[in-house]
Amino acid sequence: MELKEAQEKFISAWGAIGTHWGINRTMAQIHALLLISNNALSTEDIMSQLNISRGNVNMNVRELMSWGIVHKVLKFGERKEFFTAEKDIYKTAIQILKERRKRELIPILNLLGELQSENIQESGGEHFKKVVGDIHQFGESTNKMLEKMVKADEHWFTGSLMKFLVKK
Amino acid sequence: MELKEAQEKFISAWGAIGTHWGINRTMAQIHALLLISNNALSTEDIMSQLNISRGNVNMNVRELMSWGIVHKVLKFGERKEFFTAEKDIYKTAIQILKERRKRELIPILNLLGELQSENIQESGGEHFKKVVGDIHQFGESTNKMLEKMVKADEHWFTGSLMKFLVKK
DNA sequence: AAAAACTTTCATTTTTTTTTGAAAGTTTTA
DNA sequence: TAAAACTTTCAAAAAAAAATGAAAGTTTTT
Incomplete structure (x- = not known):
């Protein structure tokens, strides 16, 4: 070729x-x-x-x-x-994660937070709040994970995280 | 509201x-x-x-x-x-990761593998092979990580992975 | 200060994606 | 087995997204 x-x-x-x-x-x-x-x-x-x-x-x-x-x-x-x-693919990936966190995750977390704090009394409201709450919690966990990854240096991926995930 | x-x-x-x-x-x-x-x-x-x-x-x-x-x-x-x-958001997330891995990651890894094994002699070929190789390696790491996550039960996220990533 | 060399903008066109809805297909009921 | 109740398909229409290219804008050079 x-x-x-x-x-x-x-x-x-x-x-x-x-x-x-x-x-x-x-x-x-x-x-x-x-x-x-x-x-x-x-x-x-x-x-x-x-x-x-x-x-x-x-x-x-x-x-x-x-x-x-x-x-x-x-x-x-x-x-x-x-x-x-940027030629370092790890740096590139982290940069993209960083931006998507800022542009997409944070805004949806804000909305979910607002929806959760609404005082909804109607029937069906409980199920709605449970779903929103679960997603909010999941989003917060993802957010924390991304924060950690983004703050670490560019070797997190091949470093301890990979050892933890792949080898263990 | x-x-x-x-x-x-x-x-x-x-x-x-x-x-x-x-x-x-x-x-x-x-x-x-x-x-x-x-x-x-x-x-x-x-x-x-x-x-x-x-x-x-x-x-x-x-x-x-x-x-x-x-x-x-x-x-x-x-x-x-x-x-x-599916109401369990963790299961949903894992299912999506699983599918995207199969539909998107695996095919691109195959292409990258092929491109890497090509015998390209022309000038500029070395840089190309380096980039392709780096991305391939990154993709393989991601692939392994996803395999691990997908094989684990639905509590990986809040379980040891989160402890590792967030608390440590 | 005019011309040259370049970058940016954006109304219009083109392409791509998504949606519609009626016809065809399928399964169940009477 | 015919009609009813439902699901699927897909050609055409509509909507959305992306691309064009010429004009406007900017910076540098002469």
Whole structure:
């Protein structure tokens, strides 16, 4: 297999995974392209390699930067901006967990907390409160677990957590 | 707040979360509705409560059943089918992890394995193989971790794993 | 201060995903 | 075995999401 073919397979698969996790295909493909690129790429590099428009690249690259997994790189003597992806996959994973915790878990925990503290007397209210309470508790546990993982250094995964989970 | 209002907020929030995780809004809302319903619901109950068509209910309920988090219930003396969601949130979470592992993680691990074993000589190939290799290794670790979690009983989360992660 | 080199925005178009609902299919009842 | 009660399918419509590209905006150079 040629390098180019292998790269295309990888980019395509990464894009497909993204769609399964609520990430748009192009954003995931740009991430994949930057991961496998040795050097930082310009907007035009990305446009031509993925065959997409300037506006599309701009939007998705900025989204990737807002997730903290792609960074702007300025090269001496060059006016244009280049982009590079964090290459340490553990750091990337933790960064994504961190952001999803902030953007998704915390808000739902707040809602669940509010719903739980409502004074609902109607019939059926008990079952509702039980379900909400259970999910809230589960969410809080997940939240604590993520806090722990995110605070640890990037070696938590291969370190003691993995030893605990896999070997024991 | 009235029960109905609280329920609507919950269903709506559950639907929104779904979309962030690659699950269609309606499927997540049906799941939410079944979670907070004390009794199993018929297709028509779901249609009227969520204001959606018969075909839509049928499709999404079957999808939820394929994930193993919603079950068909037959009532004595009734011809129609009723549906109920697994109410244990830990079991539900594990079931989802199990399915996603099978449907998404395993296939990508297979691809990464293939790409890794390719004999690529071209320049740039080394960086590509390093990235693919790193992700493959990360995926294998995740896979092992999930295997462990899924094999354990439903109390892993509050049990020793949580003690390990949160308290230590 | 004008031109050049670049980035960002966003109304419009395109693509993709989701929903509808009527017809076809199936099972149960009379 | 015919009708009734129900479930499933799927082509078409609708809705939602993503992509385009040209114009506007910004920064740097001359």
